[in-house]
Amino acid sequence: MALKPLLPKPQLLTSESSWAGIAIAAIIVTAVAGAGGMGIGSALVDQVHDKYLEEQKANSGALINPEYTENSQIVPLKPIVTNLLSSSENWIRIEASIVLMQRGREGLDHSLLVRQIGQDLLLYARTLGPRQLEGTRGLLRLRDDLNERAKMRGGKFVKELVLESVVIQ
Numbered sequence: 001m002a003l004k005p006l007l008p009k010p011q012l013l014t015s016e017s018s019w020a021g022i023a024i025a026a027i028i029v030t031a032v033a034g035a036g037g038m039g040i041g042s043a044l045v046d047q048v049h050d051k052y053l054e055e056q057k058a059n060s061g062a063l064i065n066p067e068y069t070e071n072s073q074i075v076p077l078k079p080i081v082t083n084l085l086s087s088s089e090n091w092i093r094i095e096a097s098i099v100l101m102q103r104g105r106e107g108l109d110h111s112l113l114v115r116q117i118g119q120d121l122l123l124y125a126r127t128l129g130p131r132q133l134e135g136t137r138g139l140l141r142l143r144d145d146l147n148e149r150a151k152m153r154g155g156k157f158v159k160e161l162v163l164e165s166v167v168i169q
Contacts (some may be wrong), residue, residue, distance in 0.1 A: 071102045072159060075110060077118045084168075085129045092125055092133070093167040098150060099159040110157075117153045117161075124149055133168055142166065 076097045084090040098117060100110055124145065132138055143163050150161040 073100050073102055075100055075114050077114060080122050080125055082122060082125050085127055087130060090130050091169045094125060095164040097162045097164060099162065101157050101159050113154055117150050120149050120153050121146055139166065
């Protein structure tokens with residue numbers, strides 16, 4: 001008589017264990033795909049970014065963004081210190097610089113324009129109330145308003161007004 005090996009009878013998976021296995025497999029496949037995609041994506045971004053920086057350096061001579069350096073000059077304003085509207089207790093101090101474009105102004109003295117812009121900003125600062133300067137929105141509004149006033153006074157020669165510090169007491 002031949003001996004037959006006793007093998008267990010195959011059992012079908014129950015629906016609960018099969019759903020758990022499918023879920024675990026899906027999570028593992030998703031994690032592996034996400035990690036692989038992130039690795040390949042970051043490698044491509046690094047390659048493209050490095051190539052872009054090399055092209056910019058070759059084209060502009062070691063300057064990444066030549067917009068503000070070519071034919072422009074940063075001129076600091078004197079600090080503006082004044083009290084706020086309707087309050088002799090609250091004061092504001094603004095330190096700023098102006099980016100002036102030099103096209104068409106070669107040889108011209110820009111000190112008069114800088115003084116006029118400083119005076120205009122001082123007059124504007126005197127009209128501000130403490131409530132207008134609260135929070136991030138107040139600071140953004142102040143920056144936008146000062147930029148607009150500087151550009152109105154300086155015309156095409158003023159590229160931007162850069163706030164260095166704003167102190168409110």
